[in-house]
Amino acid sequence: VRAIRLSATPDAGGSWRLNGTKWNITNAPVADVCLTFARLTNRLSKPVGAFLTDLRTPGVTRSEPFDLMGHRTTPIGALTYENHHVPGENVLGDPRHGLRILDFAFGVERVLTGIGIASCLEAVIDECLRYVHGREAFGHPIGDYQYVQGHIVEMVTGMELLRGASWRAMDALLRGDDGSLLASVVKLHAAETFHRATVNAVRIFGNHGYRRGSLIERFCRDGVGILLAGGTAEIHKNIIWRKLRQRRKDG
Ligand SMILES: Cc1cc2nc3c(=O)[nH]c(=O)nc-3n(C[C@H](O)[C@H](O)[C@H](O)COP(=O)(O)OP(=O)(O)OC[C@H]3O[C@@H](n4cnc5c(N)ncnc54)[C@H](O)[C@@H]3O)c2cc1C
Numbered sequence: 455v456r457a458i459r460l461s462a463t464p465d466a467g468g469s470w471r472l473n474g475t476k477w478n479i480t481n482a483p484v485a486d487v488c489l490t491f492a493r494l495t496n497r498l499s500k501p502v503g504a505f506l507t508d509l510r511t512p513g514v515t516r517s518e519p520f521d522l523m524g525h526r527t528t529p530i531g532a533l534t535y536e537n538h539h540v541p542g543e544n545v546l547g548d549p550r551h552g553l554r555i556l557d558f559a560f561g562v563e564r565v566l567t568g569i570g571i572a573s574c575l576e577a578v579i580d581e582c583l584r585y586v587h588g589r590e591a592f593g594h595p596i597g598d599y600q601y602v603q604g605h606i607v608e609m610v611t612g613m614e615l616l617r618g619a620s621w622r623a624m625d626a627l628l629r630g631d632d633g634s635l636l637a638s639v640v641k642l643h644a645a646e647t648f649h650r651a652t653v654n655a656v657r658i659f660g661n662h663g664y665r666r667g668s669l670i671e672r673f674c675r676d677g678v679g680i681l682l683a684g685g686t687a688e689i690h691k692n693i694i695w696r697k698l699r700q701r702r703k704d705g
Contacts, residue, residue, distance in 0.1 A: 455491075455502070455556065460535065462492035462503050462549070468542030470505060470549075472513075472535040480683070483519045483529040485509055490535075491556055494549060503549035504556065505540045513538030524675030525683070560685075561627050561637040567684050568620035568640035571648045575613040578651055578673055582606050582658050596658070605654040612647035619643060635697040638690040645680045646687065652677035 460474030472492055479488070490507045493500045507514065513536050519529035546555055583606065586597030596602050623640050626633030652674040656663035663670040681687065 455553070458491055458493055458502055460490065460492040461495050462505060462540075463495045465539065468545075470503075470540045470542075470545065472505065472507065472538040472540060475532055475534045477532050478520070478530055479533055480528055480530050482509075482516050482531040482533050488533065489546070489559070490533075491552055497550065501550045502552040502556065504546040504552035505549075506544040506546060507535070507538060507540060508544075509533070511539070522679065524672070524677075524679040526672075526675075557634065558627070561623075561633050563684060564637040564641035565620050565623045565627060565633070567680070568616050568623070568644045571644040571680065572613050572617045572620065574673065574676075575609060575616070575648060575651055578655050578670070579606060579609050579613065581669060582609070582655055585659060585662075602658060605658055609647075609651040609654070612643070612651060616640070616644055616647055632697075635694055638685075638693040638697075641684055642687055642690040642694070645684075648680055649677040 460472060460476060462470045462472055465471050472490065474492070476482070476490065482488070486509055488507050488509055490505045491502050492505060494503050509516065515534050515536075517531040517533075519531050522530060546552070583597075586602055586606070587595050589596050619636065619640050623633050623636035626636055652670070655670045656674055659668070659670050662668060663674070665671060685693075
C-alpha cells in the first residue's frame with residue numbers, strides 16, 4: 455500500500471485525473487469497472503483516495519493477460535491511466551480517507567479468500583478420497599496405508615480450522631470491530647494450508663498428479679499463486695506482528 459504511485463489530480467467541477475500504471479490486477483483484461491486507489495497530488499501528505507474507474511472510457515489501456523503458472527481462468531494484467539477522467543460522483547467517500555476503504559476491502563477480500571479456499575480444499579479432499587480407495591499398490595488400496603491417510607487427515611484439519619477462523623473474522627468485520635489481525639491470520643493459513651495440501655495431493659496421486667492438465671496438477675499451480683495473491687506470508691506476518699505490538703501498547 456505504501457508503494458502506491460498512481461496519482462490523482464483534481465480537475466474542474468470536483469472531478470479528477472488519474473495517471474500511472476497498476477500491475478498484476480486480477481480481471482484487468484476483461485473488467486468494465488475497477489476500484490482504483492491513487493495518491494492525491496494536491497496534498498502535502500499525499501493521502502490515498504478511492505476512485506471507481508470506468509475501463510471502457512478514454513484514458514485507460516489494458517495489457518494482454520499475463521502468461522502465469524496458474525490461475526489460468528482468471529486473466530491478470532496491467533492497467534495504464536493517462537489523464538483518465540473520473541467524475542466527482544465516482545469518488546468513494548472522502549478522497550483523503552481512501553485507506554479506510556482499502557483496509558475494509560482488504561479485510562473482506564482476505565476472509566473471502568479463506569472461505570473460497572476452504573471449498574477448494576474440500577474438492578481436493580474429495581478427489582484424494584476417491585483416488586485412494588481405487589488405486590492399489592503392493593496388494594492394497596493406498597488408502598489402507600497410514601502415511602497416506604495422514605495426508606488427508608491433515609487436509610481436513612486445515613480446512614475445518616480455516617472455515618472456523620474465516621467465519622469468526624467475517625463476524626468481526628461485519629460488527630465493525632478491527633478484524634485485520636484475524637483477516638491476516640485467515641489469509642496466511644488459507645495460502646499455506648492450500649499450498650501444502652495440493653503438493654501432498656500430488657504425492658498421493660503419484661505420477662497421475664504430476665501430469666499436465668490433471669485436476670491435481672492444476673490445483674497445485676493455483677496453490678503457488680495463492681501464496682502471492684492477496685499478500686505474501688511475510689507481509690501478513692508483518693501485519694500480525696504490528697497488530698500484536700499495537701495491542702500491547704494500548705494495554
Ligand atoms: C494470481 C495473482 C493475482 C493477483 N491479483 C492482484 C490484484 O488484483 N491486485 C493487486 O494489486 N495485486 C495482485 N497481485 C499481486 C500480488 O499482490 C503481489 O504479487 C504480491 O503482493 C507480492 O508482491 P510482488 O510480486 O511485487 O513481490 P515483492 O514485493 O517484490 O516481494 C518479493 C518477496 O519479498 C518479500 N518482501 C517484500 N517486502 C517485504 C517486507 N517488508 N518484509 C518481509 N518480506 C518482504 C515478499 O514477501 C516476497 O517474498 C496478484 C498476484 C497473483 C500471483
